[in-house]
Amino acid sequence: MARNVEFNEEEAIEKAMEVFWEKGYSAASMRDLTTAMQINSSSLYNTIGDKHALFVKCIKHYTESHMEQARKRARAARSPLNAIINLLNDSVNDIINKSNSCMIIKTTFEIANDDEEILGILKYNGDNTYQLLDSLLQEAKKQGELADNADPAILTDYLLSLITGWHESYILHQDPQRLRQMAQFVIKQLSQ
Amino acid sequence: MARNVEFNEEEAIEKAMEVFWEKGYSAASMRDLTTAMQINSSSLYNTIGDKHALFVKCIKHYTESHMEQARKRARAARSPLNAIINLLNDSVNDIINKSNSCMIIKTTFEIANDDEEILGILKYNGDNTYQLLDSLLQEAKKQGELADNADPAILTDYLLSLITGWHESYILHQDPQRLRQMAQFVIKQLSQ
DNA sequence: CTAATTCTGAAACGATCACTTCAGAAAGAA
DNA sequence: TTCTTTCTGAAGTGATCGTTTCAGAATTAG
Numbered sequence: 001m002a003r004n005v006e007f008n009e010e011e012a013i014e015k016a017m018e019v020f021w022e023k024g025y026s027a028a029s030m031r032d033l034t035t036a037m038q039i040n041s042s043s044l045y046n047t048i049g050d051k052h053a054l055f056v057k058c059i060k061h062y063t064e065s066h067m068e069q070a071r072k073r074a075r076a077a078r079s080p081l082n083a084i085i086n087l088l089n090d091s092v093n094d095i096i097n098k099s100n101s102c103m104i105i106k107t108t109f110e111i112a113n114d115d116e117e118i119l120g121i122l123k124y125n126g127d128n129t130y131q132l133l134d135s136l137l138q139e140a141k142k143q144g145e146l147a148d149n150a151d152p153a154i155l156t157d158y159l160l161s162l163i164t165g166w167h168e169s170y171i172l173h174q175d176p177q178r179l180r181q182m183a184q185f186v187i188k189q190l191s192q
Numbered sequence: 193m194a195r196n197v198e199f200n201e202e203e204a205i206e207k208a209m210e211v212f213w214e215k216g217y218s219a220a221s222m223r224d225l226t227t228a229m230q231i232n233s234s235s236l237y238n239t240i241g242d243k244h245a246l247f248v249k250c251i252k253h254y255t256e257s258h259m260e261q262a263r264k265r266a267r268a269a270r271s272p273l274n275a276i277i278n279l280l281n282d283s284v285n286d287i288i289n290k291s292n293s294c295m296i297i298k299t300t301f302e303i304a305n306d307d308e309e310i311l312g313i314l315k316y317n318g319d320n321t322y323q324l325l326d327s328l329l330q331e332a333k334k335q336g337e338l339a340d341n342a343d344p345a346i347l348t349d350y351l352l353s354l355i356t357g358w359h360e361s362y363i364l365h366q367d368p369q370r371l372r373q374m375a376q377f378v379i380k381q382l383s384q
Numbered sequence: 385c386t387a388a389t390t391c392t393g394a395a396a397c398g399a400t401c402a403c404t405t406c407a408g409a410a411a412g413a414a
Numbered sequence: 415t416t417c418t419t420t421c422t423g424a425a426g427t428g429a430t431c432g433t434t435t436c437a438g439a440a441t442t443a444g
Contacts, residue, residue, distance in 0.1 A: 026216065026218035026219040027218040101301060105301060105360060106301045106302070108360050108363050109293060109297060109298045109302070109360070109363070110216060110298070110302060112363050112364070113292070113293070119364070122364060123364050126364045126365070154374065154377050157361065157373070158354070158374050160361070161353075161356075161358055161360070161374065162350070162354050163357070164353075164356060164357035164360045164361075165352065165354055165355070167301075168300050168301070169352070169356075171301070171304050171305060171311075172300065172304070172311070172315050173315070173318070181346050182349055182353060185346050189381075
């Protein structure tokens with residue numbers, strides 16, 4: 001019938017995601033976003049929608065690639081306990097090497113309280129992450145890599161909380177050693 | 193000489209703090225702030241300064257009262273270990289009972305990366321909190337309430353990170369039991 | 385080709401942003 | 415009381431906010 005959309009939506013979302021990631025939802029302006037995406041605002045509104053709809057696509061993209069990476073890393077591990085240890089060490093490395101803090105955590109504290117839709121996406125991501133880690137812990141326990149009295153459900157919540165705290169710690173102190181020591185501490189705790 | 197300032201600055205800062213706390217720095221408008229403070233923007237700019245200067249006063253006020261409360265609670269405890277246990281339980285109760293997440297954490301993730309002055313204030317608060325908890329752990333160890341091989345420095349970072357994570361967990365799940373279980377888990381861990 | 389449809393770019397929308405101006409009210413000093 | 419200084423309230427500053435409009439370019443169907 002007629003003309004097709006010129007820009008690649010996936011690439012544009014990726015660019016917008018980076019802007020939201022760095023600046024947060026409120027502080028990112030439509031100008032910032034359209035400039036980074038290299039499209040006109042009319043095209044954006046015609047295809048994706050308003051600022052909020054764009055953010056939804058961006059945070060979904062972030063959580064999905066985040067989960068995909070976590071699962072891929074878990075599959076590559078030699079054993080369940082090893083997958084967990086890698087997950088902890090990878091978390092530390094990501095925190096240290098990336099210039100921004102995790103977008104999921106930033107978004108949770110910025111807008112999850114006032115935005116049902118965003119909260120739902122973050123919850124869904126949280127549940128998936130929980131399940132991944134929980135099943136690893138259950139499997140590790142079954143294989144005798146974990147203490148018999150270990151409680152995977154509590155350990156999962158506990159480890160995920162700890163990792164979130166590491167992000168805050170690194171923003172404040174920018175001290176890799178603090179994170180590595182904590183990771184070693186908790187790994188040792190799990191292993192014995 | 194002349195007329196005096198009409199409004200009570202301390203009360204006005206308190207009101208502004210609540211607005212920043214709820215909405216965050218970017219999303220709080222000067223209108224929101226002056227309305228809550230019940231003063232005209234000209235008075236605000238004449239006495240306190242611009243939005244950023246106001247925020248500095250608010251976050252300082254928050255951190256100072258936060259620290260004061262923590263120290264007061266610690267002094268009221270029966271023993272060092274008891275002070276730590278109380279701190280953990282009080283943290284859980286605060287998270288559950290307050291409608292907003294901790295302003296310090298929210299601010300860290302929103303603007304600490306791009307704002308040296310705010311980062312400095314948050315670091316100062318972090319250092320004070322660290323010292324409080326570290327000295328409690330050292331004292332508990334000295335009094336035999338902690339295992340001999342316990343490392344207060346690492347434990348301090350570790351507990352503070354965990355508490356930060358609890359805030360995120362509660363935003364997502366609003367599940368008091370998860371927090372209580374984690375608190376019990378870590379208290380048991382410390383006590384043995 | 386022409387007609388039909390859709391997308392793009394530039395300009396502009398009203399609203400709101402942080403912030404400023406200034407006349408006049410208020411209050412202490414002499 | 416009068417002078418002097420300072421604070422307040424209302425109005426307004428230009429800039430930027432998210433969003434819309436629409437003429438014209440682009441593309442496909444017939």
